[in-house]
Amino acid sequence: MSTIKDVAKVAGVSPSTVSRVIAGNRRISKKTRLRVQRAMAELNYVPNAIARSLARSHTRTIGFTISRAVDQAFSNPFFSEVLRGMSSVAQMHDYNILLSISMDPKEEMEKCLRLIQERRVDGLILSTSRLHDPLIAALSEDDVPFVVMGRSVDLPVLSVNNDNVKAGYHATMHLIEQGYCNIAFLSGPKDLVVSMDRFNGYKQAMSEKDLPLDSQRVVFTELTEQGGFDALEQLKEQGVLFDAVLAADDLLALGAFQFAKHFSISVPEDLGIVGFNDTPVMEYMTPSLTSVRILSYDLGAEVVDLLINHLENPDKRRAKKEIVLPSELIIRDSSRRKKD
Amino acid sequence: MSTIKDVAKVAGVSPSTVSRVIAGNRRISKKTRLRVQRAMAELNYVPNAIARSLARSHTRTIGFTISRAVDQAFSNPFFSEVLRGMSSVAQMHDYNILLSISMDPKEEMEKCLRLIQERRVDGLILSTSRLHDPLIAALSEDDVPFVVMGRSVDLPVLSVNNDNVKAGYHATMHLIEQGYCNIAFLSGPKDLVVSMDRFNGYKQAMSEKDLPLDSQRVVFTELTEQGGFDALEQLKEQGVLFDAVLAADDLLALGAFQFAKHFSISVPEDLGIVGFNDTPVMEYMTPSLTSVRILSYDLGAEVVDLLINHLENPDKRRAKKEIVLPSELIIRDSSRRKKD
DNA sequence: CTGTTAGCGCTTTCAC
DNA sequence: GTGAAAGCGCTAACAG
Numbered sequence: 095m096s097t098i099k100d101v102a103k104v105a106g107v108s109p110s111t112v113s114r115v116i117a118g119n120r121r122i123s124k125k126t127r128l129r130v131q132r133a134m135a136e137l138n139y140v141p142n143a144i145a146r147s148l149a150r151s152h153t154r155t156i157g158f159t160i161s162r163a164v165d166q167a168f169s170n171p172f173f174s175e176v177l178r179g180m181s182s183v184a185q186m187h188d189y190n191i192l193l194s195i196s197m198d199p200k201e202e203m204e205k206c207l208r209l210i211q212e213r214r215v216d217g218l219i220l221s222t223s224r225l226h227d228p229l230i231a232a233l234s235e236d237d238v239p240f241v242v243m244g245r246s247v248d249l250p251v252l253s254v255n256n257d258n259v260k261a262g263y264h265a266t267m268h269l270i271e272q273g274y275c276n277i278a279f280l281s282g283p284k285d286l287v288v289s290m291d292r293f294n295g296y297k298q299a300m301s302e303k304d305l306p307l308d309s310q311r312v313v314f315t316e317l318t319e320q321g322g323f324d325a326l327e328q329l330k331e332q333g334v335l336f337d338a339v340l341a342a343d344d345l346l347a348l349g350a351f352q353f354a355k356h357f358s359i360s361v362p363e364d365l366g367i368v369g370f371n372d373t374p375v376m377e378y379m380t381p382s383l384t385s386v387r388i389l390s391y392d393l394g395a396e397v398v399d400l401l402i403n404h405l406e407n408p409d410k411r412r413a414k415k416e417i418v419l420p421s422e423l424i425i426r427d428s429s430r431r432k433k434d
Numbered sequence: 435m436s437t438i439k440d441v442a443k444v445a446g447v448s449p450s451t452v453s454r455v456i457a458g459n460r461r462i463s464k465k466t467r468l469r470v471q472r473a474m475a476e477l478n479y480v481p482n483a484i485a486r487s488l489a490r491s492h493t494r495t496i497g498f499t500i501s502r503a504v505d506q507a508f509s510n511p512f513f514s515e516v517l518r519g520m521s522s523v524a525q526m527h528d529y530n531i532l533l534s535i536s537m538d539p540k541e542e543m544e545k546c547l548r549l550i551q552e553r554r555v556d557g558l559i560l561s562t563s564r565l566h567d568p569l570i571a572a573l574s575e576d577d578v579p580f581v582v583m584g585r586s587v588d589l590p591v592l593s594v595n596n597d598n599v600k601a602g603y604h605a606t607m608h609l610i611e612q613g614y615c616n617i618a619f620l621s622g623p624k625d626l627v628v629s630m631d632r633f634n635g636y637k638q639a640m641s642e643k644d645l646p647l648d649s650q651r652v653v654f655t656e657l658t659e660q661g662g663f664d665a666l667e668q669l670k671e672q673g674v675l676f677d678a679v680l681a682a683d684d685l686l687a688l689g690a691f692q693f694a695k696h697f698s699i700s701v702p703e704d705l706g707i708v709g710f711n712d713t714p715v716m717e718y719m720t721p722s723l724t725s726v727r728i729l730s731y732d733l734g735a736e737v738v739d740l741l742i743n744h745l746e747n748p749d750k751r752r753a754k755k756e757i758v759l760p761s762e763l764i765i766r767d768s769s770r771r772k773k774d
Numbered sequence: 775c776t777g778t779t780a781g782c783g784c785t786t787t788c789a790c
Numbered sequence: 791g792t793g794a795a796a797g798c799g800c801t802a803a804c805a806g
Binding site for chain 2: 095140141142143144145147148153155158162171173174177178181182185190191192193194195205208209211212213214319348351352373374375376378379380
């Protein structure tokens with residue numbers, strides 16, 4: 095593996111000159127530039143990114159963190175798409191992505207802080223935001239460059255999010271229009287911003303249509319199929335009536351499907367179901383699942399675009415920015431009671 | 435951000451002494467060790483990983499590469515699980531994971547070589563292996579530490595794989611035992627090792643049961659639901675008969691489901707379907723999908739374990755090793771013709 | 775046990 | 791336009 099010195103020697107110039115042509119420095123004679131480039135080619139020279147990072151004190155890599163317990167969602171294709179989007183624009187800007195998966199928020203915090211303190215990454219992307227998120231607080235405090243996928247309610251931060259409340263609103267409206275009126279809301283943990291946003295959309299639609307907002311029909315549970323099933327079963331046992339469920343995640347919707355199957359309730363006639371994320375396979379269930387489609391790829395793309403922009407323009411760093419991406423309700427059989 | 439010199443100054447020792455206590459060097463007096471540790475704590479010191487990497491010439495990060503066009507599979511939860519497994523053991527050994535997603539094999543090769551040449555990673559993990567894989571050839575040639583998820587047919591390399599041929603064999607046997615005899619084999623690209631291995635398992639079972647191996651019933655197509663559908667539709671148009679489909683991927687099996695639905699063929703009565711990967715939701719389809727369960731998490735865990743082991747034991751580097759993980763056929767309704 | 779001295783490979787003033 | 795020299799923060803002989 096040849097170094098910059100080797101190249102310099104072969105080209106008959108000093109290392110600094112080589113460094114300059116690598117950096118694309120303007121004021122360097124065409125002649126020497128050519129000689130240096132020839133030498134680099136000849137030696138098959140590739141600059142050592144680590145040495146470079148040390149000298150320039152940045153790494154051109156960004157950390158992506160997700161904590162699993164919360165994001166059961168990780169097991170769904172949503173994240174793969176996000177990663178693709180991230181990777182694609184990272185590559186355009188010649189950045190790398192370091193992955194950090196944690197089992198819980200505490201571990202996540204430690205790992206993130208460590209990545210930053212060890213200077214392994216220039217900035218971070220957070221995949222989940224909580225209501226009073228300690229990680230966000232810590233990163234803000236320390237002036238770490240980061241952007242959150244989702245949004246922060248407490249602090250002004252860079253973020254890119256989907257229009258969750260609007261989506262929740264439309265999904266609920268759709269159910270109401272289909273003639274459902276006892277709509278249950280099934281959601282993941284209450285402390286996730288995304289849960290609350292979708293919930294707020296739901297509430298908005300309900301009250302707009304003068305439907306009662308019975309807190310008994312609202313349940314925050316674990317983000318799994320089982321969690322969804324159990325929650326609905328419990329409602330049933332408590333004698334709470336509902337003719338539709340808006341699930342804040344497809345996994346939960348799956349639980350609703352199981353619930354319906356188990357108790358021989360027919361979907362969509364006696365139970366309408368709408369999910370979130372539009373997980374690919376859901377299209378092929380019988381009945382097919384109505385779900386809110388998220389632009390996962392774009393979410394990933396935007397989030398790194400924003401971060402890199404922030405990293406490379408230290409000047410306008412104070413301009414906090416929130417990008418909101420549209421989503422789309424994909425109406426399928428699980429909620430189509432009226433034949434049009 | 436404080437450096438090792440700052441710590442040295444505060445502790446009243448030389449930088450090398452500090453370096454030694456960081457490294458956990460044995461021969462250092464308890465007294466100075468304590469003083470240094472106190473100083474580190476006081477200054478909130480965290481060693482700069484980049485400087486460290488430069489000095490020691492390794493980074494403690496490993497690159498994971500996947501090329502998307504081939505691995506449509508990426509959009510399924512399989513990879514999320516693999517990532518979790520990888521992440522988990524990487525963390526145990528204090529390694530980081532750099533993600534590299536490419537659109538095609540050519541790009542993948544370039545990115546991998548670059549990561550290595552730039553010395554950003556100590557080693558690589560490949561997620562897909564082809565029959566005559568140029569990437570594997572290049573990495574072997576250059577003596578790059580790497581392990582493949584899957585296996586290499588040409589070159590002796592470190593790898594961890596599932597027992598694909600055994601799995602293909604059992605899945606086929608199962609279909610035969612259920613009374614199907616015209617079993618079609620539906621697979622992804624022919625140049626993937628995984629496709630051929632599963633195919634070989636299929637062939638083995640067919641010949642063992644003296645069933646004709648009609649090449650018309652074997653089709654290699656794109657690894658998508660649509661690919662599966664189209665392939666079967668074409669068979670039908672060509673008048674090729676089949677009463678079961680062994681799909682080398684759940685996505686393909688999904689295509690088979692669609693095919694059955696579209697032509698009103700009843701599953702499993704008139705068409706048995708078996709998939710590969712046991713994608714979580716498949717359990718909830720109607721009928722539920724029989725599928726080969728892969729130990730994705732373990733696959734990820736083993737693969738980085740092997741790589742790290744290799745990286746840290748340069749002595750026994752020549753001992754090429756192939757780890758094979760068991761898989762399990764999860765029998766569900768899509769292939770259960772006989773009621774037991 | 776601990777300090778001194780060279781680097782690791784590249785960038786970046788500061789001269790000329 | 792180009793080179794010399796210092797330095798990024800840490801490690802690793804080599805002494806003592």
